Amino acid sequence: MRPRQSGISRRSLFSSLALVAAGVAPLASRSVKAQGADPLPAWNAGAAKQSILDFVAAVTREGSPQYVPPPERIATFDNDGTLWVEQPMYTQLAFALDRVKALAPRHPEWREKEPFKAVLDGDLEALAKGGERAMVELVVATHAGMSTAEFMAIVSQWLKTARHPRFERPYTELVYQPMLELMSYLRDNGFKTFIVSGGGIEFMRPWTEPVYGVPPEYVVGSSIKTRFELGSGEPQLLRLADIDFVDDGAGKPVGINSHIGRRPIAAFGNSDGDLEMLQWTTLAGNRRRLGMIVHHTDAEREYAYDRLSHVGRLSAALDAAPANGWIVIDMKTDWKHIFAAGDAPGVGGRAIK
Amino acid sequence: MRPRQSGISRRSLFSSLALVAAGVAPLASRSVKAQGADPLPAWNAGAAKQSILDFVAAVTREGSPQYVPPPERIATFDNDGTLWVEQPMYTQLAFALDRVKALAPRHPEWREKEPFKAVLDGDLEALAKGGERAMVELVVATHAGMSTAEFMAIVSQWLKTARHPRFERPYTELVYQPMLELMSYLRDNGFKTFIVSGGGIEFMRPWTEPVYGVPPEYVVGSSIKTRFELGSGEPQLLRLADIDFVDDGAGKPVGINSHIGRRPIAAFGNSDGDLEMLQWTTLAGNRRRLGMIVHHTDAEREYAYDRLSHVGRLSAALDAAPANGWIVIDMKTDWKHIFAAGDAPGVGGRAIK
Numbered sequence: 016m017r018p019r020q021s022g023i024s025r026r027s028l029f030s031s032l033a034l035v036a037a038g039v040a041p042l043a044s045r046s047v048k049a050q051g052a053d054p055l056p057a058w059n060a061g062a063a064k065q066s067i068l069d070f071v072a073a074v075t076r077e078g079s080p081q082y083v084p085p086p087e088r089i090a091t092f093d094n095d096g097t098l099w100v101e102q103p104m105y106t107q108l109a110f111a112l113d114r115v116k117a118l119a120p121r122h123p124e125w126r127e128k129e130p131f132k133a134v135l136d137g138d139l140e141a142l143a144k145g146g147e148r149a150m151v152e153l154v155v156a157t158h159a160g161m162s163t164a165e166f167m168a169i170v171s172q173w174l175k176t177a178r179h180p181r182f183e184r185p186y187t188e189l190v191y192q193p194m195l196e197l198m199s200y201l202r203d204n205g206f207k208t209f210i211v212s213g214g215g216i217e218f219m220r221p222w223t224e225p226v227y228g229v230p231p232e233y234v235v236g237s238s239i240k241t242r243f244e245l246g247s248g249e250p251q252l253l254r255l256a257d258i259d260f261v262d263d264g265a266g267k268p269v270g271i272n273s274h275i276g277r278r279p280i281a282a283f284g285n286s287d288g289d290l291e292m293l294q295w296t297t298l299a300g301n302r303r304r305l306g307m308i309v310h311h312t313d314a315e316r317e318y319a320y321d322r323l324s325h326v327g328r329l330s331a332a333l334d335a336a337p338a339n340g341w342i343v344i345d346m347k348t349d350w351k352h353i354f355a356a357g358d359a360p361g362v363g364g365r366a367i368k
Numbered sequence: 369m370r371p372r373q374s375g376i377s378r379r380s381l382f383s384s385l386a387l388v389a390a391g392v393a394p395l396a397s398r399s400v401k402a403q404g405a406d407p408l409p410a411w412n413a414g415a416a417k418q419s420i421l422d423f424v425a426a427v428t429r430e431g432s433p434q435y436v437p438p439p440e441r442i443a444t445f446d447n448d449g450t451l452w453v454e455q456p457m458y459t460q461l462a463f464a465l466d467r468v469k470a471l472a473p474r475h476p477e478w479r480e481k482e483p484f485k486a487v488l489d490g491d492l493e494a495l496a497k498g499g500e501r502a503m504v505e506l507v508v509a510t511h512a513g514m515s516t517a518e519f520m521a522i523v524s525q526w527l528k529t530a531r532h533p534r535f536e537r538p539y540t541e542l543v544y545q546p547m548l549e550l551m552s553y554l555r556d557n558g559f560k561t562f563i564v565s566g567g568g569i570e571f572m573r574p575w576t577e578p579v580y581g582v583p584p585e586y587v588v589g590s591s592i593k594t595r596f597e598l599g600s601g602e603p604q605l606l607r608l609a610d611i612d613f614v615d616d617g618a619g620k621p622v623g624i625n626s627h628i629g630r631r632p633i634a635a636f637g638n639s640d641g642d643l644e645m646l647q648w649t650t651l652a653g654n655r656r657r658l659g660m661i662v663h664h665t666d667a668e669r670e671y672a673y674d675r676l677s678h679v680g681r682l683s684a685a686l687d688a689a690p691a692n693g694w695i696v697i698d699m700k701t702d703w704k705h706i707f708a709a710g711d712a713p714g715v716g717g718r719a720i721k
Contacts, residue, residue, distance in 0.1 A: 040495045086583055163625055207585070220629045230439055231629030232560070232585070241625060250644075252625050265596040265674040272516055272594060273604050274627060276573045278585025291596055291603075299602045342597055 046091060054200040057192040057352040063307070067197065070305040071204050074280065079355045081303040085205035089279040091235075091292060092198065094212035094219060096327040097309050098227065100189040104326060106140075107218050110173055111185075114157035114214065115267040131156070143325075154215075155256040160237055162251040163217060171221045188356035189225050194283070194309075195355055198227060201281070206304040209279075211235045211271055212292035213288050217254075235274040237262045263288045268295035286327040287307040293332065293341055306341035308332060313347040316358050380519060380560065407553040410705040413455040416660070420550060423658040425710045426558050426632065434656040438558035442632040444588075444624060444645060445551065447565035447640040449680040450662050451647075452582065453542040454534065455671040457492075457679060460571050463526055467510035484509070490634075496678075498535070506570075508609040513594055515552060515604040516570060521571040524574045540579050541709035547636070547662075547706055551580060562632075564588045564624055566616035566641050588627040590615045616641045621648035639680040646694055659694035666700040669711050 058064040075271040076085040095101035115125070115134045123175050125131035130149035133141035158166065179189055198208045198341060214217060216236030238259040241252040262270040268291050271279065281333050282289070282296035287306060297304040310329065321329040336343050344350070352358055389719045411417040428521040448454035468478070478484030483502035486494035496500060508588050511519065532542055551561045563582050565572060569589030576582040591612040596606040615623040615642035619660065621644050635642070638661060651659040663682065666671050674682040697703070705711055 086577065209585075216626075216629070224439065230626065232562075234629060238626065241620040241622050243648065245647060245651075246642075250621070250647050252621060268596040268603070268605060271596050273569075274585065274593065276569070276587060291598075294598060294603050297594065298598075 018116060025264070034115045055193065055196050057196055057350060059349055061242065061349055063342050063349045065198070066305065066342045070245070070281065070303065071201065073303050075204050082278055083302060084214040087277060087280065088201075088204070088278050089209065090206045090281040091195070091211040091275075091279045091283070091296065093284040093286070093289045093292070094210050094214055096311065097283055097289070098190055098194050098210070099186065099323060100182075100317065101327050102320065103180065106186045106215050106245035108154060110170065110218065111153045111157045113173060113177065113346045114169075115153065118157070125136050153259065154239070154258075155352070158215065158218075159256040161253045163241060164251065166217055166254055167221045170218055171247060172321060174222060182354075184356060187222055187324045188354065190226060190311075192352045193350045193351070193354045195227065195281075202228065204300050206281070207233065209233045209271075211238055211262065211267050213261070216262070235262055235270045235355065237294055252343070265291045271295065280287070281305040284332065285311065286329050287331045288336065290332040297339060297341065307344055308336060308340065308341055309344045311349075312345050313353065316353045317346060394446045407556070408546065408548055408549050410703060411449075412702055412704050416695050416702045417565060419658065419660070419695045420553070422636065424554065424655065426656050427558050436560060436633055436655060440630060440633065441554075441557070441559040442562065442630050443554050443559045443634040444562045444564040444628075444632045444636070444649065445547070446637040446639070446642045446645070447567055449561050449664065450549050450562070450642070451637055452539065453535075453670065453681050456533065458567065459568050462512045462530065463523065463571065464506045466526060466530065468506065468523075471510070477612065489604045504611065506594070507611075511568065511571075511607040512607045515606055516594060517604065519570055519607055520574045523571055527575060535707075537709060540575055541707065543579060544662075544703070545705045545706045545708045546703045548580065551582070555581065557635070558584065562586045562588060562628060563626075564615065564620050564645060566590055566614070568613070568693055585595055588615055588623045618644045620645035624648065633659040637685065638660070638664065638681050640684045643685040643688065646688075646692070650694065659692065660697055661689060661694055662697045663697050663699060666703075666706065670699060671705045
């Protein structure tokens with residue numbers, strides 16, 4: 016385990032964190048609330064939009080056989096590729112690479128040691144060759160060895176300065192306006208909206224409330240172990256070099272059960288990592304259920320990818336959609352707007368094959 | 369691993385579960401809500417009651433330096449001995465013993481095999497000699513090997529028929545009226561009330577919402593591992609013979625961080641198993657915090673025990689209370705009433721030495 020972050024006092028971390036929290040624009044609150052107004056203005060009319068409106072009407076109509084009481088109106092959302100951009104690499108990986116570069120002066124041995132050498136050389140192909148083991152080493156080196164409060168401050172600080180390589184904007188602005196509207200619309204109708212992501216739970220929690228309106232306790236994700244330490248000062252939780260739980264694939268129903276304790280009635284994903292969450296949500300009981308898949312089909316405004324992409328591969332879940340009644344959202348035709356902070360059409364758009 | 373529960377169809381389990389859910393009296397909603405009325409009528413006037421009122425007034429007064437925004441008003445409650453009776457044994461242990469007896473006809477080998485023999489012989493001393501290993505064997509034999517839905521139904525069915533040996537009432541009626549009022553009062557003031565218990569998370573979730581007003585996603589507890597299985601029918605989560613997490617002692621801050629993701633500003637416990645939760649909650653930051661300990665001092669109406677009890681031992685946390693400003697609730701003098709379903713004074717009261 017690496018030594019704790021030195022030279023950064025907890026007080027200054029808390030202070031900078033407070034600034035970050037105050038500085039993040041509350042995009043989620045921009046939803047249209049006027050009575051009679053279209054609750055989903057960034058969605059074009061079509062089967063996808065209509066399936067949402069029909070589902071919400073059915074489960075909220077009192078006396079209807081499809082009525083679901085509010086406490087049981089649980090909706091789960093994948094994050095990467097479902098709520099915000101995941102190309103050309105998961106944002107959390109971009110964070111890890113930046114952290115390696117920031118920490119490199121304290122680790123001269125990394126110059127010759129993989130996977131750090133690949134990162135410092137900017138050689139993503141060499142990094143990819145390291146496979147899952149390289150990823151775990153990266154996570155341990157960049158996500159462990161500090162307190163939970165310190166990690167939260169590091170993430171918040173990074174998000175303030177990091178920019179997406181193509182769109183040249185903060186990642187928290189590259190969230191999908193149609194999905195923000197969908198989450199607000201569900202909450203306005205008594206739903207609890209949870210994030211259920213393969214990403215790190217503590218990588219997401221510092222910003223999901225201001226950006227999505229999702230509080231920390233409604234975030235489910237992958238985690239490393241922590242240990243309580245009282246010491247002589249304030250008690251803290253130390254982040255250990257030990258993976259605790261991977262909230263992806265068949266792990267998603269497990270994470271949902273552990274954190275939520277109820278089966279969702281609606282689930283939204285975009286990749287094969289969401290297959291089991293969609294199955295768990297929709298293939299049970301006699302309740303009305305909604306399963307939706309965001310299909311990235313818009314190389315101009317965002318990206319176009321599915322079966323052949325290394326990031327957010329969508330193949331088995333796409334094949335399983337018709338038989339299970341899952342609605343596939345065609346980003347290009349179903350979404351009038353894509354990003355909450357506005358679209359920049361045609362800027363370097365490309366399809367990923 | 370034992371075979372899955374046979375002879376009980378999932379459909380019939382769901383049906384009986386629905387009946388149970390409908391039959392549990394919603395005790396939590398009985399709180400007094402009339403304006404100007406005492407929000408804590410089951411509390412006698414005194415330092416404990418006043419400390420609650422003062423704390424809530426301070427953190428909810430807008431513009432005050434001690435003001436805490438609603439999303440950060442997190443309060444955590446231990447369950448056994450803090451919200452409901454834990455003597456003469458944890459309710460979950462009573463459940464496990466009853467399950468061993470119910471399952472014994474299918475396990476003739478248990479007649480000669482510890483710890484099952486001790487259970488079937490009613491020899492609790494022999495059982496205690498088996499220590500933690502015996503407890504783990506009991507948990508695995510009675511809590512694993514079925515789906516989460518089946519386990520939930522078994523727990524609900526058991527709670528419908530089981531009676532406390534002294535009070536001869538359902539366990540869900542032996543919840544503390546003052547604590548129900550406290551939880552309601554906090555929620556009425558914008559708090560989120562979580563249960564953080566050493567008990568099994570899936571043993572609590574079937575009944576915490578009707579009994580305490582605490583939904584499943586606000587319950588943190590100990591857990592065993594589960595595995596997603598699609599099979600040919602409905603997908604299910606199978607409960608495995610493998611302990612996942614023990615939410616007790618130093619595990620409580622870890623569980624709080626994992627499930628809630630924010631540090632509480634108020635915590636309520638009754639034993640040394642709550643020591644670290646109290647430390648984590650109160651010994652940090654410059655916010656106003658509240659830590660309280662239920663001290664069982666009433667052998668007439670409930671039980672009297674602390675340092676020498678095997679169940680709910682209270683020693684280190686009691687010693688640490690004065691220096692940390694934790695308020696010790698004297699059950700005998702601070703609580704006008706004890707049980708939500710009414711008290712039966714003098715029935716078999718005894719002190720545990």
